[in-house]
Amino acid sequence: MAVDTTEAAAATEAARQAMGGIGVSLARKEDARFIHGQGHYVDDVVLPGMLHMVIVRSPHAHARIKGIDSSAAMAIPGVIAVVTGELLAQHKLAWMPTLSGDTQAVLATDKVRFQGQEVACVIAETKYIAEDAAALVSVDYEPLQAITTPQQAIEPGAVVIRDEKEGQTDNKIYHWEAGDKDATDAAFARAAKVVSLETFYPRCHPSPLETCGCVADLDPVTGNATIYMTSQAPHAHRTLFAIVAGLPEEKIRIISPDLGGGFGNKVPIYPGYVVATAASLLIGRPVKWIEDRTDNLISTGFARDYYMDGSVAIDENGKFIGLRVNLLSDNGAFFADAQPSKFKAGLFHIVTGSYDIPAAHIVANGAYTNKAPGGVAYRCSFRVTEASYFIERLVESAAVELGQDPVTTRLNNFIQPEAFPYQSASGFEYDSGDYPRAMKVALDMLGYDELRKEQAEKRAKGELMGIGVASFTEVVGAGKGKDYDIAGLRMFDSAELRVHPTGKAILKLGVKSQGQGHETTFAQIVAEELGIPASDVEVREGDTDNTPFGLGTYASRSTPVGGAATAVVARKLRDKGKIIAAHLFEADVADIEFDHGKYNVKGSPDNVKTIQDIAFAAYTNIPDGIEAGLEGVTYYDPPNMTFPFGTYLVVVDIDKGTGQVKVRRMIAVDDCGVRINPMIVEGQIHGGLTEGFGIAFMELITFDDEGNCIGSNFMDYLIPTAWETPRFELGETVTPSPHHPIGAKGVGESATVGSPAAYVNAVIDALSHLGITNIDMPVTSDKVWAALRSKGVTE
Amino acid sequence: MKVTFEINGAEKSVDVEPRTLVVDLIRTKLGMTGTHIGCDTSNCGACTVLLDGRPVKSCTLLAPMLEGKTVTTVEGLAKGGKLDAIQEGFHAEHGLQCGFCTPGMMLVGKALIEANPHPTEDEIRWGISGNICRCTGYMNIVKAIQHAAAAKTAETAGVA
């Protein structure tokens, strides 16, 4: 008997693996082309007659343009054109709208407003010639005073950066509030203790290994515009192109081929895309523009740059009763944040985090500076990262002030599992969660109590060791469309599923993978829902002519929205399959049962028609009155966001002599609901933890007083290698999203959102007994050394 | 000027400007696009090729420096339709996501296990520290190289 059971179980497991449905760590379908070096990225596109474009950029952060002389550049053989803002202005293309309702210069006409701003474009037969010529474009600048911090920007009398904007008399961009001021004031008035934190989340950059670029191919005869583009949101970009460039939308085809990472960097529309497109139209030949790394770092969407200060009000029992946060954002020279239009500071108001805080008030102000625009969410759902960092750092401070273990402070204040759905004080309805459980799993994995003992022993010997805790809650998967839109486009997403007569399927999506493994994961959803093996489901994305309209991939929204659309469309086909099955069985539709790709009549489980039989019948033997075929399309508008969460624990050792921090261990317990492909989920978490590590310890875009960018190449913008990167230990809990068709929540960004605070909290935990309460990121060795030195600690 | 070298087993003779970077020669002149450009400053390793068997950064090599040398790119890994053990390893262990660093990582991994058939995790991490991956966090790249090393060891044992 036992043997039989084992064999049956093995057979079931084998069938499950062969099907590749939800929960199977299926090896990736897309790998084959990449391991053969046959990935097809934008820079691999070569078209007949293709020209190359190089952008001439401003060396100044703020300067008036007095003249541009391109004669020397034009004199080089092989140079076709030098495009300036003046030329674009003749076509009304010198300025373009941003994703946050502002305007941005395509090529500067009046002033340059940040170092690296696009001033002219050289178009030539080869990229070598284009770069030679770009060095010869002579621009006469009259330097102006540069503003490099938002604090300087909002001072009365500060030089106005956006003087071309009608009615703009200062450098303020927006003022935005969330929560309830009066209730929060009342909470602070009755607080037994108030703990405050002032911190800066510095500017960093997504820096996907592939930079941004495009090949614009406009056919002057047909008017067809095919644009190969590094785009995380090709459909939205098509519409915006139609609006910006005035091209007829039906003539525009955006193809976003394989992307070498994105992390938010490939969400905005950059001037290079627009100029290459305009140039292709004017010249009548395809134009390729590919950034070099410096172009990418100094001009494209940066992230963060948020100055945050706030306080938590705590009652006599150690319970949080109120939260106040003020933030000042540095948005650069143009307000180009990629975020839902109703929310000027993205979803920063999720800042109450995992804690039951009955009153909260958030005040946000934004300022222009002479720095690159962008404000993209670097592996983050619209400023959730800054919010999570702030609350987790503040809770750490609260624990220190309360004299508590930071785990205790968190357990005392978590939203409790039975409180879901939970209405937060700042306006979110959290769909689900079980924070104490994730915490417990993490503590057990780490062996927390033992490490606290070790820490005490080390401290007694003067050695520095710290344990950092962070229990983040994310908000991802925008929309619903009623509340969330990008430039007016509601944040739904789409899936079109076609099952062919032989039972093989094509799934077309409005989202766009940048390496997340959509070709595998989404095929697995179809496998689960329809019973067609994942290996028989081809997933297509990124070509606007051949996929349904969707808002794209960012903010961890592919699985919550596109994944839901996929499940829903598969269920539609499953239901149509019931009608066909009833016809084949000569039974009533209501009597047809479906289980993992097999239809049968109730009571006759052994007489089955497979989904493949049904698919064939859909084209060969369809009941009267029913349309032929087995295909459908769904535009899914989620009823709510999803709220992934988790607990991260970090152990660090600090070298007193050099200030170097060594991450000894890193435990990450994530709850992203149901895991479709656990292997891919873990890969996403590994990547996010590494980017979080980079942000916490080394990644930085900064500027000198003149506005010169420091961090303009990979010698200065530091990305961790395998050597520095910690070894991660992953754990999981599963709390399905109640409103998502398959209970999934999205995972792409959790680790970048949650981990920076865990790393920094570990450093502070190692130093707090010395009276050190904050070190801003990146926590570099010199900063740690300076903090130690300020307390008289030295080797 | 004319430069003659061997790439993926085939002899090539090309006429190039001396300043041509090897990565551009490979991508543009030879049309092999598996070798990528990630940083321009020899920090990222997306352009890694094997030069006489040793991994080097082809963005920091001038075309004339190839004269008489042997180059292997990612396109030269699979032989007669059979994947190299390193390719198998990257697929089996989910050692890649966006695929942009993958050719370089695989070439470094291959050279590494040829020089050191039983590398420790530290040796692997040290060996790939000239190559940046932005997606994977390296955990599965380490496993992929271990996987390939184990497969090669098993293969050698089988032959013996």
Next chain:
Amino acid sequence: MFPAAFDYTAPGALDEVLSLLGQHGDDAKVLAGGQSLIPLLKLRFAAPVILVDIGRVDGLEGIRRENGHVRIGARTRHRDVESASDLRGTLDVLLDAAPLISDPLIRNMGTVGGSICHADPAGDWGAVMLAVGAEFVVKSASGERVVPAAGFFEGPFTTGLHADEVMTEIRVPVETGRSGGTYLKLERKVGDFASVAAAVHVVLGSDGRIATAGIGLCAVGAHSIKATAAEAALVGQEPSDEVIAEAARLAGEAAEPKADIRGSAEYKRDVARVFVQRGLHTAIDRAQGEAA
């Protein structure tokens, strides 16, 4: 990013190289591994008229012992020093420094002589060569010079090498006593230049006292620095915590760091002190261990 156009030649014999350098002077640049030069060309910080590639000249590579010296061909790759395990025990500092240069791929191409001649103040070999008291063999059409490392580094990217000269060999004296050394480097990540680094090399006499001491500092001045006062404070002394601490203090004083994104001048100076202190302990332990 690409270099501006240049002429290129790759002579097969050293004489041809020297004659070309004599002919072109400052317009020519010697290309060895290219790992420092090519980035400069790409950034267009350097735009030579002609590159003279010494890659095809025989006899410029390899490490051998001869006449009380370890002789390193100028075109020897960093990687080959890294794997020259027979230097352990006599020139630990070379073996410890080599793997910390840039990253593994750069070390496969980059050359010892190229790096020394490039003379980046944050280049690792400069400090090492000062610590071990190396000499550089340089040749021109008019003859050969042997130049001590001390005094060779004149400023950022500036050395005593003349435009018509090429370095052919590095000679490191091998002392007869028990020696030990090490190299400590603070870098922000693999592949980074040093924020601070220190090379330490000591030789103990038969009486157990420090017979010679070499300390080179990296990235804390306009060029690699030889911490001569610290060295002098060690020579003739019985090794002790106090002697080491004092030498380390003097080495810290010899540093002339500038504040930058990597840290304040005080920070770098103190790390130099800490590294020299740690390095001397390791070096002396190694030297003493050798006797055991």
